[in-house]
Amino acid sequence: MLNIFTLAHGRLVQEEIESLADLERFRPIWVDLESPTVEEKRWIKQHYGLSIPEDATDDDIEESARFYEEDNGDLHIRSDFLLDDDEDPRSVRVAYILNQHNTELKSYGVLFSIHDEDIPVFRLLRLRARRAPGLIENAKDVLLKLFDADAEYSADTLEGIYDDLKKVSAQVLAGDMTDVRAQEVLSDIAHQEDLNGRIRRNMLDTRRAVSFMMRSKMLNSDQFEDARQILRDIESLDSHTAFLFDKINFLMDATVGFLNINQNKIIKLFSVASVALLPPTLVASVYGMNFKFMPELDWAYGYPYVLGLMVLSAVVPMLYFRKRGWLA
Known part of the structure; x- marks a missing residue:
């Protein structure tokens, strides 16, 4: 799927592209490719002169190749975004290419994003940009706002973990922990621990991407301040993830302790019976x-x-x- 986004009266307008002729009619600041076909990649190559790497969204790419600048001025950033699926929470790799070497496009630049799945952060940014005029002015703003929305999405997910652990705590501290209930509680705790770990890793990846943008001197003063604010938001989330890890460990130890108590009761019964x-x-x-x-x-x-x-x-x-x- 190929979507482009243009600015109209300070608002981000989405257009779905179905042919090369449609692509030539617009002057976008953001081109989003979700599971692009060979034909869509050919359109990008023909119209923008940009070749989409075959390994753009591979997970096994070297860490040193995730943030770099080409000789022609194109910036390549590969970042992971959290997908909080109830059944299978995971991270989705997104490849960004900030293209500015084309003379026709240099005045405003175009951001290309390539990913294999629809990402909630992208939907959140599209909704905000349609409702808030002036939120985005160029391609670099799009990239910064995506990372900003990613941090906020992670914060919302952390609040969900807080709520889920509150329910788990009520079950653990009720005192009537059976083996069946303990199994369910341990499963819930393991799920929340995995999700919390993914958030922490996602924030680390976002911090690296924003730091790369700041070091590359591609941001103006306002954008640089926005980037610093994103880093401060990420830093504030670190303490929350650390607290949740401690809370998860406490609930895990408490649940295992109840299991040991139940097992000790059985052992005590056999011991008393054998002595009697x-x-x-x-x-x-x-x-x-x-x-x-x-x-x-x-x-x-x-x-x-x-x-x-x-x-x-x-x-x-x-x-x-x-x-x-x-x-x-």
């Missing part, structure tokens, strides 16, 4: 020895007497354990 059965076992062992005169031969009540003695020797310890509260 020792006297009957002793009586049975003594009675089973080879006597010269067997009680059952000389005494008609030999068997009932020994059986009663065995039962009594088992009941008395159990009553004692119950009195001490060891059977609770």
Whole structure:
């Protein structure tokens, strides 16, 4: 899918491109390619003279090749954006190319973005830019606002983690933790821990991208200040992710502690039962020895007497354990 964005009265206007002729009619500041086809890449090459790299969205690209400037002045940035899917939260790689070497385009520049999936941050920026005139003036503003929206999206996701962990805490601290419930709680905690880790990694990646833009001296004074504000926002999120990691570890330890308590109860039950059965076992062992005169031969009540003695020797310890509260 190929979409272009132009400025009209200070607002970002989206146009869906279906042919090369459509592309030639507009003067965009942002060209967005979502899972581009070979034909769409050919249109970009023919109209803008820009070749889209085949490995633009690969995850195994070297870290040193994620931020660089070509000899012709094109800036290449590869950054990860969070996709908070309830079933499969993940990071989506986006490749940015800020093209300014074309004489016809140099006055305003064009930002190209290439990605394989629709990203919530992009939808958020499109919505804001349509409603807020003057929010974006050129391609560099688009790139900065995307990173700004990414930081805000991560903050919203952190608030969601807070709410989910609040529910988990209520379950853990209720005190009636069963093994089945503990399994569900551990699954929820693991999910939140994974999501929190992805947010922290996403913020690290965004910080690197914004720092690269500041070091490349491509920003004017206002944009430079916006970039500094984005870095401050990211820094404020770091403390929240660290706190959530501590909270997750506490809930994990508490849940595992309840599991250990449940297991200890079972072990205690077996221990008490084994101790209580020792006297009957002793009586049975003594009675089973080879006597010269067997009680059952000389005494008609030999068997009932020994059986009663065995039962009594088992009941008395159990009553004692119950009195001490060891059977609770």
